[in-house]
Amino acid sequence: MKKVVVAVTGASGSIYAKLLIDKLHSLHDQWDEVSLVFTENAKQVWQTELPNNDPGAYRSGGYSFKHYSISDFTAPFASGSGRYDTMIIIPCSMGTLGRIAAGVSNDLISRAADVILKERRKLICVIRDTPYNLVHIRNMETIALAGGIICQATPSFYSKP
Numbered sequence: 001m002k003k004v005v006v007a008v009t010g011a012s013g014s015i016y017a018k019l020l021i022d023k024l025h026s027l028h029d030q031w032d033e034v035s036l037v038f039t040e041n042a043k044q045v046w047q048t049e050l051p052n053n054d055p056g057a058y059r060s061g062g063y064s065f066k067h068y069s070i071s072d073f074t075a076p077f078a079s080g081s082g083r084y085d086t087m088i089i090i091p092c093s094m095g096t097l098g099r100i101a102a103g104v105s106n107d108l109i110s111r112a113a114d115v116i117l118k119e120r121r122k123l124i125c126v127i128r129d130t131p132y133n134l135v136h137i138r139n140m141e142t143i144a145l146a147g148g149i150i151c152q153a154t155p156s157f158y159s160k161p
Contacts, residue, residue: 002030002031002032002085002086003031003032003033003034003035003077003082003083003084003085003086004024004031004033004034004035004084004085004086004087004088005034005035005036005037005077005084005086005087005088005112005116006020006021006024006034006035006036006037006065006087006088006090007036007037007038007039007087007088007089007090007092007096007108007109007112007113008036008037008038008039008042008046008089008090008091009039009041009042009089009091009092009093009095009096009109010039010040010041010042010044010045010093010095011045011091011092011093011094011096011127011128011129012045012049012091012128012129013049013090013091013126013128013153014042014045014046014049014050014091015049015050016090016091016126016128016153017042017046017090017091018046018050020088020090021036021063021065024065025063025064025065028064033066034064034065034066035065035066035067035068035075035076035077035084036065036066036067036068037067037068037069037070037072037075037108037109037112038070039070039096039107039109040070041093068108069108070107070108070109071107071108072108073108073111075108075112077112077115077116078108078111078112078115079115080115080118080119082115084112084115084116084121085121085122086116086121086122086123086124087112087113087116087121087122087123087124088124088126089109089113089123089124089125089126090124090126090153091126091127091128091153092125092126092127092128093128093129094127094129094136094139096109096110096125097125097127097136097139097140097143098135098136098139100113100114100117100123100125100139100143100148101138101139101140101142101143102139113125113148117143117146117147117148120147122149123143123147123148123149124148124149124151125140125143125148125149125150125151126151126152126153127140127150127151127152127153128152128153
């Protein structure tokens with residue numbers, strides 16, 4: 001069984017996070033624990049992109065996920081001893097990606113990503129921002145070389161998203 005962290009940052013693409021959270025809820029027999037953390041910007045973007053879907057609704061409404069504040073460094077996944085298997089940052093802003101690539105752990109998301117990478121566990125950064133500048137590309141390369149997965153959120157139009 002798995003322990004999963006889902007982190008939502010302020011990049012555009014809240015629908016990806018919502019769909020992932022809904023899918024994880026429906027697959028409840030495939031994980032032991034799912035923890036959520038939203039940045040303040042993520043909450044604002046969520047309200048703009050999904051005005052009828054309150055990000056706080058995941059604290060209630062039948063979801064059995066634990067919520068953590070962006071500044072809660074006592075969260076179990078802020079340490080390797082928490083033994084979380086996977087962290088998915090969806091969507092992952094370029095600012096978050098840059099802090100992770102530089103090893104700057106100034107909030108719970110960047111700290112947890114650092115822990116996941118140092119423990120050689122699965123970090124998936126679902127990026128949305130385009131076009132890329134050279135700094136973005138080098139940050140993606142740094143994370144990929146450290147063992148992370150860069151997943152560009154580009155829908156396939158043949159599937160009629």
